[in-house]
Amino acid sequence: MDPALSEAVRRGNPVVFFDVALGNAPLGRIKMELFKRECPKTVENFRQFCTGEYRRGDMPTGYKGSHFHRVIPDFMIQGGDFLKGDGTGRMSIYGDKFADESFAYKHTEPGLLSMANSGVDTNGCQFFITCAPCDWLDGKHVVFGKLLDPASLLVMRKIESVQTGAANKPKTPVTITECGEL
Numbered sequence: 001m002d003p004a005l006s007e008a009v010r011r012g013n014p015v016v017f018f019d020v021a022l023g024n025a026p027l028g029r030i031k032m033e034l035f036k037r038e039c040p041k042t043v044e045n046f047r048q049f050c051t052g053e054y055r056r057g058d059m060p061t062g063y064k065g066s067h068f069h070r071v072i073p074d075f076m077i078q079g080g081d082f083l084k085g086d087g088t089g090r091m092s093i094y095g096d097k098f099a100d101e102s103f104a105y106k107h108t109e110p111g112l113l114s115m116a117n118s119g120v121d122t123n124g125c126q127f128f129i130t131c132a133p134c135d136w137l138d139g140k141h142v143v144f145g146k147l148l149d150p151a152s153l154l155v156m157r158k159i160e161s162v163q164t165g166a167a168n169k170p171k172t173p174v175t176i177t178e179c180g181e182l
Helices: 003-010 040-051 150-160
Strands: 015-022 025-034 068-072 076-079 112-115 127-130 143-147 174-181
Touching (some): 003 015, 015 040, 015 150, 025 150, 040 143, 040 174, 068 174, 076 150, 076 174, 143 150
Antiparallel strands (some): 015 025, 112 143
16 A cells, blocks of 8 residues: 555545546546544545535536636646536535634645635535645635645646636646545
């Protein structure tokens, strides 16, 4: 077993992954350790959208096939809007939205996984990954995980470098082609 994965498991934290493609070209795999002890509700929401365990009707609902719809170099890459694909869709496994859970972790470095929101207690399915320290987000967005290894950071950097157009939307779709739990 991968040493970083073993350490995350030893800490009792789930590890999930995204396989990502730019257009039809695979970019690689992003592995993420989720901070279960500090953010159990947030982690479970994200984990179920990664695995497809959450269902609407009989259909698995989640990140597979969705896009990173917003990319801002030296700031963050944002995804998770599998409802509308443009950053306006929101839902959670708990209903429309759920409360901010913990601000224990700060936006101190690249590779942190945080909830995107539209204000206090409006967490849903959207998330972002930091590409740089973003301390102005502390106390406003819940950090609930981190990229597990250097290979994952490299994939994040590849996404960060894609060409974007209006509203920081990638000109070529950046798609989560597969996702799940390791």
